[in-house]
Amino acid sequence: MLARRFGDFEAAEDAVQEALLAAATQWPGEDVPRNPRGWLIQVAVRRMTEQVRGEQARRRREDLVAQRDGPRSAPPADAEDESDRDDTLTVLFMSCHPALTPTSAIALTLRSVGGLTTAEIARAFMVPEATMAQRISRAKQRIKASGIPFGMPAPEERADRLHAVLHVLYLIFNEGYASSIGPDLHRDELSREAIRLTRAVHRLLPGDCEVSGLLALMLLTEARRPARTGPAGELVPLTEQDRSRWDGAAIAEGVELITATLAKGAVGPYQLQAAINAVHDEAPRAEDTDWPQILALYGLLERMSGGNPLVALNRAVAAAMTHGPATGLATLDALDGRLAGHHRLHAARAHLLEMMGDRRGALENYRAAAARTTSGPEHRYLMTRAARLTAP
Amino acid sequence: MKYMMLMQFSAAQTDFPGIESWTAEELKAHIAFMQSTNEEFTRSGELVDAQGLAMPDQAKIVRADGGRPPVVSDGPFPETKEFLAGWWIVDCDTPERAVELAAIVSAAPGPGGRPLNMPIEVRPVMSAPSGEV
Numbered sequence: 001m002l003a004r005r006f007g008d009f010e011a012a013e014d015a016v017q018e019a020l021l022a023a024a025t026q027w028p029g030e031d032v033p034r035n036p037r038g039w040l041i042q043v044a045v046r047r048m049t050e051q052v053r054g055e056q057a058r059r060r061r062e063d064l065v066a067q068r069d070g071p072r073s074a075p076p077a078d079a080e081d082e083s084d085r086d087d088t089l090t091v092l093f094m095s096c097h098p099a100l101t102p103t104s105a106i107a108l109t110l111r112s113v114g115g116l117t118t119a120e121i122a123r124a125f126m127v128p129e130a131t132m133a134q135r136i137s138r139a140k141q142r143i144k145a146s147g148i149p150f151g152m153p154a155p156e157e158r159a160d161r162l163h164a165v166l167h168v169l170y171l172i173f174n175e176g177y178a179s180s181i182g183p184d185l186h187r188d189e190l191s192r193e194a195i196r197l198t199r200a201v202h203r204l205l206p207g208d209c210e211v212s213g214l215l216a217l218m219l220l221t222e223a224r225r226p227a228r229t230g231p232a233g234e235l236v237p238l239t240e241q242d243r244s245r246w247d248g249a250a251i252a253e254g255v256e257l258i259t260a261t262l263a264k265g266a267v268g269p270y271q272l273q274a275a276i277n278a279v280h281d282e283a284p285r286a287e288d289t290d291w292p293q294i295l296a297l298y299g300l301l302e303r304m305s306g307g308n309p310l311v312a313l314n315r316a317v318a319a320a321m322t323h324g325p326a327t328g329l330a331t332l333d334a335l336d337g338r339l340a341g342h343h344r345l346h347a348a349r350a351h352l353l354e355m356m357g358d359r360r361g362a363l364e365n366y367r368a369a370a371a372r373t374t375s376g377p378e379h380r381y382l383m384t385r386a387a388r389l390t391a392p
Numbered sequence: 393m394k395y396m397m398l399m400q401f402s403a404a405q406t407d408f409p410g411i412e413s414w415t416a417e418e419l420k421a422h423i424a425f426m427q428s429t430n431e432e433f434t435r436s437g438e439l440v441d442a443q444g445l446a447m448p449d450q451a452k453i454v455r456a457d458g459g460r461p462p463v464v465s466d467g468p469f470p471e472t473k474e475f476l477a478g479w480w481i482v483d484c485d486t487p488e489r490a491v492e493l494a495a496i497v498s499a500a501p502g503p504g505g506r507p508l509n510m511p512i513e514v515r516p517v518m519s520a521p522s523g524e525v
Contacts, residue, residue, distance in 0.1 A: 101485045102485065103437075103483075103484070103485050104437065107437070125483070126394075126440070127439075127440050127483050128434075128439070128440065128441075130434050131433075131434050131437055131438065131439050131440065131483070132437070134434055134435050134436070134437045135437025135438075136437075138435075138436070138437055175520070178520035374393075374516040374517075374518060374519055375518060375519055375520055376518035376519070377520070379518065
């Protein structure tokens with residue numbers, strides 16, 4: 001689904017060096033950019049993209065040569081010291097094995113490496129304890145039956161398997177974050193647990209940029225939790241949140257982590273999402289948001305995710321905020337085929353039409369989105385937006 | 393993702409005799425099937441809840457306008473051609489899986505042990521928002 005992270009450390013260092021060099025040669029003549037750190041990140045990322053493209057072309061050539069010459073052994077991509085490997089990590093790799101469905105991987109991970117009892121996991125997912133106990137035990141059986149040896153994945157599988165682990169941790173976080181609305185308190189323990197587990201992985205693999213990126217993404221998202229619901233449990237969109245209620249300490253930690261990580265240059269999707277959230281979280285007011293930077297980051301994320309249409313949708317919104325709603329709407333039109341009937345497409349179009357002052361079009365799209373979402377809070381939010389437009 | 397599976401009895405859409413005319417053996421087989429199916433859904437880690445409802449002649453309809461005392465009408469209601477017989481809530485990975493589960497209960501045995509082919513309505517249960525709005 002998401003592309004694998006960018007290349008190696010050396011290439012990354014080169015990219016940052018080049019960015020610094022570009023800064024040193026350009027800044028004396030030009031005005032210093034308003035946000036020097038963001039600017040550096042952009043330059044470094046651009047250099048990395050160029051390098052990776054060159055590298056991919058070279059690798060394709062080499063693969064062709066290798067196919068012609070027959071198989072040969074190569075050293076593992078990221079050979080690592082055995083002593084770094086810890087039980088927690090081994091169990092985590094097993095629990096997030098690709099042989100399991102996401103639902104069972106999540107349950108098994110929380111039970112085997114998380115600090116939650118089966119009853120607590122059951123409550124968090126609002127299913128009976130007996131069902132959750134069966135889900136966990138079936139996941140264990142499934143791993144046993146698949147004959148996967150217990151232990152760390154082979155070095156050549158390592159990157160893919162780590163990606164699966166990070167994806168499961170991300171799903172756990174999202175489950176807790178997305179559903180902790182109003183008085184529903186059981187579920188924020190899922191986000192806390194996801195952050196705790198990601199911290200543990202980060203301690204074990206401090207050099208992995210995507211692990212750091214995921215941890216930063218969680219911290220920067222979790223920081224906004226206190227402001228994302230109103231007193232009646234209603235969703236408050238990012239632009240209307242009371243930013244004084246954001247968790248400053250979590251933002252500081254997340255920003256520091258993502259800044260240090262991006263400087264290493266092995267950029268990946270979680271880091272880009274963390275960077276986008278850092279840009280949001282650093283804006284004192286919604287109107288101070290550095291949309292051009294968010295637009296650039298979404299552009300990269302879209303390329304890296306192989307043109308994921310939901311990422312493209314977010315880029316369209318960022319384009320609207322940067323260049324005006326007409327540009328954003330044109331970008332959305334290009335998504336009609338791939339996201340046809342998706343409630344997020346209608347919701348985004350509704351917001352942009354509202355920005356343009358097209359009341360009727362906005363209303364129609366808010367209603368279409370409301371009819372298609374399966375989320376209660378989202379449904380109420382969309383209906384409220386629509387109702388606002390019908391008010392005289 | 394959670395789904396509700398509604399067993400919607402409809403005189404127009406079913407072609408088996410009413411449950412009051414089934415033999416004791418037929419009823420027993422039907423009940424045993426429902427019980428073992430629910431156990432199976434628990435074993436698969438998917439059952440959230442399953443309930444059968446009393447017949448519609450036990451129903452009451454309540455209406456209140458917030459001012460006057462509520463108006464309560466008792467069943468049976470002569471216009472009842474369709475009624476909710478029971479429901480399941482399941483938590484499964486995909487909508488396709490929810491359809492599979494619905495197909496299992498749709499084929500519950502009826503008279504002569506033949507599958508009832510009952511219409512089961514599958515509806516997603518409203519859940520958390522899918523992302524930032």
